[in-house]
Amino acid sequence: MGKSILEIKDVSKDFGDGSSTIRVLKNINLTVKQGEFIAIVGPSGSGKSTLLSVIGALLSPTEGEIMIDHEVIQLQSKKRLSQLRAKKIGFIFQAANLIPYLNVSSQLKLVNQIANNSKGTGEKRAQELLSRLDLHQRVNNFPSELSGGEKQRVAIARAFMNDPSIILADEPTASLDSVRGRKVVEMISQEVKSRNKAAIMVTHDERMLDLCDKVYVMKDGCLSQG
Template identity: 60%
Template sequence: MIMSEEILTLQHLSKFFPDGDRTITVLDDISLSMKEGEFVAIVGPSGSGKSTLLSIIGALLTPTKGKVILDGKDISAFKPAQLTATRASNIGFIFQSPNLIPYLTIKDQLLLIGKINNINKKANRNKMNELVRELGLEHRVNNYPSSLSGGEKQRVAIGRAFMNDPKIILADEPTASLDTERGRTVVEKIAYEVKTRRKAAIMVTHDERMLGVCDRVLHMEDGKLIEDNQAEKKNHPTPAQT
């Protein structure tokens, strides 16, 4: 039996921002753990702290309090150069917009990531071939982004996120510009890669149609993170509470 290893641990995470003579609490004492192969969705209203949380996990911001432990290392204590190296080697990003380079073919979009990370040329090409096959893009490898559909562009973005063999994937509204069918295909592809490659993934989304693909659904509200079933109890009190 293969034991799942813990990839991400958040310990009492808080983020404060000064606002004149007062302090705004954006994240309030958040704790979370994720194991390899786990796909978690975070939902919540705009301004609830979702993007700030993703930025801290993604080594783009540092917390005011608490720890972010990624692959056994406390990255919340890292210096800027260490955070940059962590983003390059251990974190894959998928955004609402694919942000593909218009003058590079799909093949070259993916190979570029390996070159940046000094991956052996043969290993880099093998990884690219493997990903385009899994993502159903073999017939598109020599195409430029302008000739791809929205769903195909997002699949390229998924491949790019996995090219550096990251420990965790962070997806920020990856289906916002897609219809239901294409959006579900994209989320299912993320889930497939996470499971087969034993990574972890967090998807911030407003698209409740995609939540069934995820292992857990967490709700962000007023800077706090709560499990889906806890949110349901809060929104639907029992007869004794009414």
């Protein structure tokens, strides 16, 4: 394994509930290195998705420190946080969350524009990804014309588009049958291993865990290695 891509140190997250406060994450510590693909399992409501949101700089931790590529994300300006999300973090959600009025090719080009990458580089990367994910025949199709599996593959291509350091996948196989679901997880694993990335997958699907390097269990806001 190479250098650390993600380091989480004593991270806790509180949410207010009327006059009381609920601690959803409790002293989380985790390191994920280059080439490492980890899974987080646990019951609904245990804090898994909240943890992904905190790692992805969508939520701020109440306590503790999160570093991506040795940058402490809480210390960054709003502008720098947006850049970090655009360039260093790839999100894959349970629902593909594609933009209905953009065709497959434009979904990827939009990501490239947001990150201010060169147009030529972006087009080359988009073609390469769509070919690799067997979507090259679908470049001009809109989301309404795609199957569930195709939509999720477009979402994966979009997550990989800017060559992010870390991929965060929240139940990426939930809307897929077992064969397509396994292919999706294999694609994530291949991207991590071949391009020295890190990935964290939150999942309920234990059939996918053999593709991961480590499995962690989340329970009542606490994370432990399974």
